[in-house]
């Protein structure tokens with residue numbers, strides 16, 4: 001089965017965690033994929049692994065906060081693969097463990113720069129190519145932190161809430177031109193971002209008490225939902241908010 005046959009996808013933060021799982025699955029499903037991120041060694045490893053399995057992958061190193069990088073990532077994708085159909089805004093950072101009165105300006109600003117302005121930059125760069133291709137799909141990776149109040153992550157929650165709102169705004173503005181935009185809100189997923197929590201069994205048990213399916217999710221499980229939203233199977237799906245959280249927000 002090749003659900004993305006002939007499609008070209010750009011995945012930010014594709015060198016680790018959820019982004020790596022998305023890039024790997026998309027390539028398996030026939031897409032040519034560009035991955036971005038700041039760490040070159042990790043980018044090279046992921047595109048090497050995709051290539052060994054017969055997939056087509058390109059790495060463009062840089063930060064989503066850098067306008068030149070955003071344009072270059074899109075331009076290199078189009079030069080290499082001929083078009084751009086899918087953008088997954090996955091790159092993100094977390095900074096957990098502080099209440100708002102303990103937070104400095106730099107932490108607040110960095111979170112908004114990467115998690116919100118980064119999505120703005122990448123999406124602004126990608127949309128003209130999607131318009132040329134006659135449509136496209138954008139999937140933003142948010143968090144359950146945008147949907148329910150969680151302790152000690154005010155800047156992260158604010159950044160992800162903005163991302164959910166931005167998703168709907170993009171969906172409204174481009175539906176007539178065939179570009180769909182949806183947001184995925186994962187709960188706790190086993191990735192490097194969650195490592196400090198997951199390496200503390202007592203805290204993990206406490207957090208998982210809120211999950212109907214009492215285990216962390218896997219990056220590959222998120223990737224399958226993102227694949228659906230990127231594929232033509234989701235041709236009537238736009239502006240939607242998709243939780244994938246083991247039932248955490250259901251009660």
Ligand code: NDP
Pocket residue numbers: 012013014015016017018019036037038039040042062063064065090091092093094114118141142143144185186187188189190191192193194
């Ligand atoms: P990881 O920390 O494992 O991976 C983050 C990825 O983003 C890496 O590829 C990293 O690459 C990249 N990245 C970070 N900053 C930048 C930047 N400025 N420019 C470009 N790339 C960047 O995190 P996850 O895989 O867990 O997270 C992926 C997304 O999922 C994030 O948006 C996160 O908020 C969200 N999420 C994660 C959850 C979890 O429990 N893990 C739960 C809910 C949502 P590099 O460092 O090389 O730049």
